[in-house]
Every structure is written in C-alpha cells, then in structure tokens.
Amino acid sequence: QAGLTQPPSVSKGLRQTATLTCTGNSNNVGNQGAAWLQQHQGHPPKLLSYRNNNRPSGISERFSASRSGDTASLTITGLQPEDEADYYCSTWDSSLSAVVFGGGTKLTVL
Amino acid sequence: EVQLVESGGGLVQPGGSLRLSCAASGFTFSDHYMDWVRQATGKGLEWVGRSRNKAKSYTTEYAASVKGRFTISRDDSKNSLYLQMNSLKAEDTAVYYCARLSTEGQPKDFDSWGQGTLVTVSS
Numbered sequence: 001q002a003g004l005t006q007p008p009s010v011s012k013g014l015r016q017t018a019t020l021t022c023t024g025n026s027n028n029v030g031n032q033g034a035a036w037l038q039q040h041q042g043h044p045p046k047l048l049s050y051r052n053n054n055r056p057s058g059i060s061e062r063f064s065a066s067r068s069g070d071t072a073s074l075t076i077t078g079l080q081p082e083d084e085a086d087y088y089c090s091t092w093d094s095s096l097s098a099v100v101f102g103g104g105t106k107l108t109v110l
Numbered sequence: 111e112v113q114l115v116e117s118g119g120g121l122v123q124p125g126g127s128l129r130l131s132c133a134a135s136g137f138t139f140s141d142h143y144m145d146w147v148r149q150a151t152g153k154g155l156e157w158v159g160r161s162r163n164k165a166k167s168y169t170t171e172y173a174a175s176v177k178g179r180f181t182i183s184r185d186d187s188k189n190s191l192y193l194q195m196n197s198l199k200a201e202d203t204a205v206y207y208c209a210r211l212s213t214e215g216q217p218k219d220f221d222s223w224g225q226g227t228l229v230t231v232s233s
Contacts, residue, residue, distance in 0.1 A: 035219035037155075044207055044223035045155065051217040088155050090220065097171055099145065099157035 004029065004089050006102035013110045016079050022072040022089030022102045034072035034089040036065055039104075041085075049074065051091055076107075084109045112136040112222045114208045119227030126198050126231070132191040132208030132224060140164055140186040143211035143218055146193050148204035149226075158182075158206070161191060176202075198231045205229075 005023040012018040022034050033051035047056050049065035062077045072091075076083055089102040118130040132144070143166075146158035159172040161182045170182050181194040191208055205226040212221040 033217070035217070037220065039155075044225055045220065046223070047212075047219060047221045050212065050219050054216065056212075056221060086154075090155070090157075092218075096174075098173055099147075099160070101155045101157060104154040 003100050004034065004091070004102035006087075006089060006105045008103065009106045009108065011108040011110055012079055014079055014081070018076045018079055018083075018107060020074045020076075020087050020105045020107065022074075024070050024072075024091065024093075024100070026070060027095040028091045028093040028100055029067065029072050029089075030070040031094060032091045033067050034065075034091045034102075036063075036072075036074045037088045037090060039086045039088065045088060048087075079109045081109055083107060112210065114210060114222060114224035116206060116208050116224045116227040119206065119229045121230045121232065122198055123233050124199060124231055127194070127196045128198065128229060130193040130195070130206055130208075130227060130229070132193075134189045134191065134208075134210070137210070137222075139184075139189040141213055143213075144184060144191045145209045145211060145220065146182060146191075147207045147209050147220070147223075148202075148229075149207070150201075150204040153204075156204070158193070160211075195229070198229075200231050203229060203231045 036049040037045040039045040053065040086104045093100045113135045115133045145160045162169045179197045183192045207226045208224040209220040210222040211218040
C-alpha cells in the first residue's frame with residue numbers, strides 16, 4: 001500500500017527550529033490531515049499531534065502541527081537533546097480503507 | 111492510567127501460526143477502536159489492521175499485506191484484543207504493537223501504545 005512521504009533525515013542545532021514534512025494526496029493528508037508520532041530508540045511511538053493539529057495533554061507547546069493542501073508539517077522549536085528521535089506521520093486513507101504511515105524522519109539535534 | 115500489554119510473540123516457522131493478545135486496562139475498552147501496528151527491526155511503522163467498537167458492529171479492516179492470513183478479534187468482557195496470524199512468512203517478522211485509537215471529540219489517532227511483542231518467523 002502506498003505510504004506518505006517523509007524526508008529520511010533532518011539535522012538541526014540545539015535550540016534551533018526544525019520543520020518536518022509529510023506529503024500524501026487528496027485521499028489521505030489532503031482530506032484527513034495527519035497525526036504525528038515520536039519514537040525514541042527501543043520505545044513505542046508516542047502521539048504528538050492529532051490530525052486536527054491539536055496536541056494531546058502533556059505534549060510541549062514546542063511541538064506544533066499544520067497542513068497545507070496534501071502536505072502536513074510538524075514544527076519543533078527550541079530543539080533539545082531529547083527531541084532526537086524518529087518522527088512518523090499517519091492518517092486514514094479513504095481510497096485504501098487503511099491507515100497509512102510515512103516512512104519516518106530521523107531528527108538529529110547537533 | 112492507560113495500559114496496553116501485548117503477549118504471545120515468539121519464534122515460529124514459515125507457514126506456521128501464532129496468536130497475539132493485548133490486555134487493556136485503565137480505560138473503557140469497549141468504547142475504542144483498537145489497531146495492530148508492526149515494525150521490523152530498523153524499519154518504519156506498518157499498519158496491520160483495525161477492530162472497531164460495538165457501535166460500529168466490531169467491523170475490521172486489514173492491510174493488503176496480511177489480508178486473508180491475519181484475523182483481528184476482541185473480547186470486550188475481558189478487555190482484550192487478539193491477532194491470529196496464519197501462513198506466516200519471513201517478512202512478517204517484526205515487533206507487533208497494540209494501539210488504542212482516540213475518542214472523546216478527537217480524530218481517531220493512535221493515542222496509546224503497548225510495549226510490543228516480537229514475532230520472528232524463521233526456520
């Protein structure tokens with residue numbers, strides 16, 4: 001099944017801002033938006049943002065999500081060492097009747 | 111506190127079967143859709159399938175890669191989700207996660223995850 005497109009890696013400096021992207025089509029991101037998940041090595045994923053760009057309780061305001069057309073974005077401000085992780089986008093694809101994930105972006109904080 | 115605990119993983123030969131379980135606690139299990147998601151070592155997340163709640167008649171959906179081989183079921187009286195995996199292939203080797211879909215006014219996204227159980231398909 002076709003997935004969402006994310007850049008494999010992004011590197012930014014400490015306290016800088018990183019913007020991660022997730023591109024789909026009108027059947028998924030363009031119609032539903034995308035949720036964002038953070039996964040540290042050896043741990044299960046954690047939800048950072050719902051498809052409506054709302055943050056779950058307890059998620060830092062440094063994480064903010066948005067969407068423009070078929071592309072969703074996650075912006076992380078004031079990068080901290082603990083932000084170094086893999087980030088995945090996900091949403092429902094109405095044509096596939098399936099959840100689709102992005103391939104993940106590995107964020108490195110320099 | 112929401113808890114999801116997977117069990118049942120292990121080593122199985124190609125063509126074999128395995129049944130995974132996910133024990134849920136800390137929330138009203140029957141209200142939620144529940145999914146299985148897997149992750150091969152060093153790879154990304156792959157959706158396996160979904161079990162909707164009673165309000166949606168417990169309907170299920172499956173990824174094309176597992177349709178016809180895997181079956182998702184649930185027992186709301188036991189707060190448990192299951193994944194019956196048949197005709198297993200080497201490419202099914204992965205950590206299998208049980209994940210809860212959100213409710214209460216939010217889009218149905220993965221708001222809670224278990225720690226995962228490892229399934230290895232090898233001779």
